[in-house]
Structures are given as C-alpha cells and as structure tokens.
Amino acid sequence: MAMASSFQITLTLLGIIVATIGVAIYRLFLTPLARFPGPKLAALTGWYETYFDCIKKGRYWVEIEEMHKKYGPIVRISPWELHVDDADWNEPYKISSRVDKYHWYYKFVGSSAAAFGTADHDLHRVRRKAQQGYFTQDAVAQFDPQLRVITSKLSSWLEGFKGTGQPVNLSNAFRSLATDVATEYCFHKSYNLIDSPDFAASFQRAIRDFPQIGTWHRHFGLILDVFSAMPRWLVALIDPAGVSVLDFFNDIVSGTNTIVAAHKTSEAQLDNPNIIHRMLESPDLPAKDKAAWRLALEARTFVGAGTETTGNTLSVTTYHLLANPEKAERLKKEIQAANREAKRPLRYQELQQLPYLSSVVLEGLRISSSVAGRLPRINTREAIKYKDHVIPVGTPVSMTQKMIHDNPTIFPSPRTFMPERFLDPSERKRLERYVQPFGRGSRACLGIHLAYAELYCTLAMLFQSFDMNLFDTEREDLEQIRDFFSPFPESVKGLRVAIE
Numbered sequence: 001m002a003m004a005s006s007f008q009i010t011l012t013l014l015g016i017i018v019a020t021i022g023v024a025i026y027r028l029f030l031t032p033l034a035r036f037p038g039p040k041l042a043a044l045t046g047w048y049e050t051y052f053d054c055i056k057k058g059r060y061w062v063e064i065e066e067m068h069k070k071y072g073p074i075v076r077i078s079p080w081e082l083h084v085d086d087a088d089w090n091e092p093y094k095i096s097s098r099v100d101k102y103h104w105y106y107k108f109v110g111s112s113a114a115a116f117g118t119a120d121h122d123l124h125r126v127r128r129k130a131q132q133g134y135f136t137q138d139a140v141a142q143f144d145p146q147l148r149v150i151t152s153k154l155s156s157w158l159e160g161f162k163g164t165g166q167p168v169n170l171s172n173a174f175r176s177l178a179t180d181v182a183t184e185y186c187f188h189k190s191y192n193l194i195d196s197p198d199f200a201a202s203f204q205r206a207i208r209d210f211p212q213i214g215t216w217h218r219h220f221g222l223i224l225d226v227f228s229a230m231p232r233w234l235v236a237l238i239d240p241a242g243v244s245v246l247d248f249f250n251d252i253v254s255g256t257n258t259i260v261a262a263h264k265t266s267e268a269q270l271d272n273p274n275i276i277h278r279m280l281e282s283p284d285l286p287a288k289d290k291a292a293w294r295l296a297l298e299a300r301t302f303v304g305a306g307t308e309t310t311g312n313t314l315s316v317t318t319y320h321l322l323a324n325p326e327k328a329e330r331l332k333k334e335i336q337a338a339n340r341e342a343k344r345p346l347r348y349q350e351l352q353q354l355p356y357l358s359s360v361v362l363e364g365l366r367i368s369s370s371v372a373g374r375l376p377r378i379n380t381r382e383a384i385k386y387k388d389h390v391i392p393v394g395t396p397v398s399m400t401q402k403m404i405h406d407n408p409t410i411f412p413s414p415r416t417f418m419p420e421r422f423l424d425p426s427e428r429k430r431l432e433r434y435v436q437p438f439g440r441g442s443r444a445c446l447g448i449h450l451a452y453a454e455l456y457c458t459l460a461m462l463f464q465s466f467d468m469n470l471f472d473t474e475r476e477d478l479e480q481i482r483d484f485f486s487p488f489p490e491s492v493k494g495l496r497v498a499i500e
C-alpha cells in the first residue's frame with residue numbers, strides 16, 4: 001500500500017513536471033502571443049507580475065515602461081496580455097468594437113456585478129444605460145448650489161487657519177470634499193467629512209488601504225471576501241480607523257436597502273429621485289439587476305470611483321500651483337477680474353470659459369494621471385491590428401494613460417506643470433485629444449461632468465480667496481511611485497499648506 005502511494009506520488013510529481021514543461025514550451029514558443037516581444041520571464045509566468053504588484057508593491061508599471069524602452073511600442077507583459085505605448089492608437093477602446101473588460105484585472109474592485117467591474121460589453125451597456133441620464137452635464141449644472149455649499153464649508157474651515165502658521169492637510173480636505181460631493185450628488189446625503197476638524201484624516205488613511213488590498217485580491221482572490229465577511233469587532237481590533245470605513249459603507253448599503261424596500265410598496269412618483277431610485281425605475285434594467293445587493297454595489301462604486309480620483313487631481317494641481325507662485329498669482333488675478341466684471345462669484349459654466357483656469361484644470365488632469373491602472377480590454381469578436389502585428393481574438397490589450405500624458409514628443413518637459421501649453425486655442429485643440437484622464441470608449445468615466453464641476457469650483461474658490469504656502473511638502477509627497485489602480489506616492493504625508 002505504502003509502495004503504491006509512493007509510486008502514485010512519483011507519478012503525480014512527474015505529471016506536474018511534464019505539464020509545467022508543456023505549458024512553458026507552449027507559452028514561450030507555440031502560442032500566437034509568442035511572436036510578440038517582451039521579457040521571457042513575463043511570457044513564462046504570471047508570477048512575474050505578481051512579484052512586482054504584491055511584493056514590490058504596485059511597481060509593475062515601472063517594469064512595463066522599461067519593457068517599452070527595450071522592446072518597442074508593443075510588448076507582451078504576461079503569458080496572456082499585451083501592452084501598447086502609442087498615443088495615436090485607439091483600437092482597443094473603439095466603441096464600435098464592443099470590447100469587454102479583462103475580468104481578471106478588474107477583480108481588484110471586488111465586484112463584477114456593478115457596471116464598473118462588469119466584464120461583458122453588452123451587459124455593461126444595459127447597466128450603464130440605467131445610470132447615464134443621472135450624470136449628464138445639465139444634471140450637474142443643477143447641482144451647482146449644493147456644490148457651492150460644500151466648497152463654502154471648506155472655505156470657512158480654511159478661514160480659521162488664516163495667519164495661524166498651523167499646517168492644513170489639503171489632501172485629506174480634498175478627499176473629504178470629494179466624498180461629500182459624491183454622496184450628496186448620488187444619494188442626496190452628505191456624510192459631512194469636510195466638517196470634521198482634521199478632515200477625517202484616519203478615515204482617509206484607512207480607506208486608502210483598499211486599493212492595495214484589491215491588488216492582492218486580483219492575484220490571489222478571496223481576500224476582499226474575507227474582509228467583507230469580517231465582524232465589526234474584528235475590524236476594530238485590527239484597525240480601529242477601519243471601523244469608520246466599514247460603518248460608512250454599511251450605511252450606504254442600508255440606505256440602498258431602505259429605498260429598494262420602500263419602492264416595492266409605494267407607487268408614488270418622487271420629486272427628487274436619487275441614483276438608486278433612478279436605477280429602480282429604469283425600464284432598461286432587468287428585474288434581477290434591481291436587487292438591493294446589486295444596487296448597493298453600484299452605490300459603493302460611485303463613491304469609490306469619485307473620491308480618490310478627484311481628491312488626487314485637486315491635490316496634485318494645487319501642489320504645482322503653489323510650487324510655482326507666479327502661476328497661482330496669474331490664476332488668482334484672472335478669477336478676481338472675472339468676478340469683478342460679473343459683480344458676483346462666477347458660476348461653474350462661467351468658470352469654464354476662463355482661459356487660464358481651464359488650462360490649469362487640463363494640465364492638472366494631465367500631470368496627475370489620477371487613474372494609474374492600465375485599463376485592459378478584450379476584443380472577443382475579431383482580431384485587431386497594431387502596425388504589422390495581428391493581435392489574436394480574445395487577447396487582453398492594455399494602455400496606460402500616464403504614458404501618454406508623460407510622452408515628451410507630445411508634451412515637452414512632461415513632468416513640468418505648464419498650463420501655458422494649452423493657452424493657444426489651436427494648440428489646445430491639438431493636444432486635448434491626448435489628455436485622457438477619464439478613459440476612453442464605452443467604459444469612459446460616468447462622472448466626468450461632476451468631476452469637472454468639482455475641479456473648477458474648488459480651485460476657483462481656493463485661489464481667489466487664499467494665499468497659501470507649501471508646508472513641509474515636496475514633489476515626492478505627491479508623485480506616483482506605486483500603481484494600485486490609483487496612483488500612490490511613497491510618503492503618506494499628503495499636501496500640507498500654511499494659509500497667510
């Protein structure tokens with residue numbers, strides 16, 4: 001019996017060795033992807049990417065940049081995926097191609113049931129259609145008064161710091177503002193994070209752990225499921241600040257449950273439906289997609305997608321303006337002159353017309369590249385071509401916005417903050433198509449108009465009213481070192497300023 005089992009073990013081991021060699025030969029020489037350039041180790045095993053993502057903590061993007069330097073504009077970055085660095089190529093994102101998202105990559109969000117994480121193109125269309133009308137430019141314009149209330153709160157807090165020499169952490173302030181705006185806009189409920197004296201510093205610190213945890217989940221699975229199953233007392237034991245994040249998301253879930261339950265028993269038309277009501281009433285969404293648990297996932301996604309992105313863009317843009325005081329001064333003068341002429345503070349649509357402010361916003365979006373992820377897509381219908389290369393059907397292909405934003409041929413001195421590059425209208429028109437912070441194609445950002453409104457109104461409020469100086473903040477405190485889909489700097493200090 002013992003003999004038989006050791007024979008079986010030997011046979012199993014032999015089988016594993018032969019299978020491994022077979023897979024290696026296939027990946028290196030036989031698959032259609034074998035003819036694409038790239039490091040052999042990356043072609044051989046997905047553990048190469050796992051190592052850079054998990055052990056080196058979100059550093060695969062640097063590795064990919066190195067691959068492009070060595071192998072050219074198209075590289076094989078894993079046994080399964082190609083990456084392209086070519087600002088003029090849009091093939092993987094063409095709306096008419098009806099491409100899928102790469103399910104494995106988007107596992108990091110922990111929900112393939114919300115539109116953002118939905119892999120299948122057609123299913124995504126249905127889910128997104130039920131949300132689209134809620135995020136139009138007109139809808140955002142009507143939100144102007146509420147947006148003013150939230151930016152005024154920030155302004156009042158900052159007034160209190162004037163002349164004290166006490167540093168204000170604007171990174172936390174901006175993230176709190178973005179959270180309040182997202183929840184007020186989507187659910188008509190502000191969590192008033194902007195009202196907490198330290199701008200919810202520990203909440204913001206704890207919530208920023210999730211992108212890194214999500215990266216581990218992408219590679220190993222289960223991790224986010226374990227987190228969601230954790231009882232509150234255990235979360236409190238591991239990280240007390242995590243409890244406030246847990247309570248926040250639980251409140252969003254219970255708010256959604258309440259709306260869904262009430263919707264089942266009431267026929268009454270609401271005067272002011274929020275996004276949950278709108279999805280419930282959408283004729284496009286099938287009944288199974290109106291289940292409370294799924295709508296709660298959508299709700300969570302709106303907050304997740306709308307906060308770190310906007311918070312980071314505001315932080316990076318403000319940093320660069322303060323590091324270049326003459327640019328901050330020029331911005332201030334432009335806004336103040338426009339206010340004087342209008343005899344009142346400008347509304348969002350009017351702010352958009354200001355040449356320098358609009359250039360600052362564009363340059364801020366470019367230089368911050370607030371989505372660091374490489375946005376892979378899969379064409380399951382036909383092979384696509386990149387120059388002489390034919391990319392087989394079903395191959396994940398990705399491109400990284402930061403590479404386009406940092407391309408020195410398009411944007412000379414790309415890491416220098418130069419709103420001036422957008423001032424000439426024809427030059428702006430030429431360059432604008434390379435500024436793609438909101439993604440491309442059918443999966444492009446749903447909250448783009450809300451994001452623009454936040455950026456314009458917050459920057460205008462800040463720079464017309466306050467004279468600020470950087471406080472113990474260096475460029476490195478804001479620059480992307482890690483890619484956890486959101487860009488992360490090495491330090492956790494954030495943007496700190498003193499207000500004159």
Ligand code: HEM
Pocket residue numbers: 115116117128182301302303305306307309310313370371375437438439440442443444445446447448450451
């Ligand atoms: C400066 C701020 C923002 C930036 C740079 C940004 C960027 C992006 C990008 C690049 C994507 C596509 C991601 C992908 O292809 O996987 C995206 C998707 C999305 N964004 Fe934003 N975003 C911002 C603000 C917002 C806001 C304020 C909201 C709403 C509150 C929002 C909601 C969403 C949603 C729901 C999606 C998923 C769309 C879909 O798949 O149908 N975003 N965003």
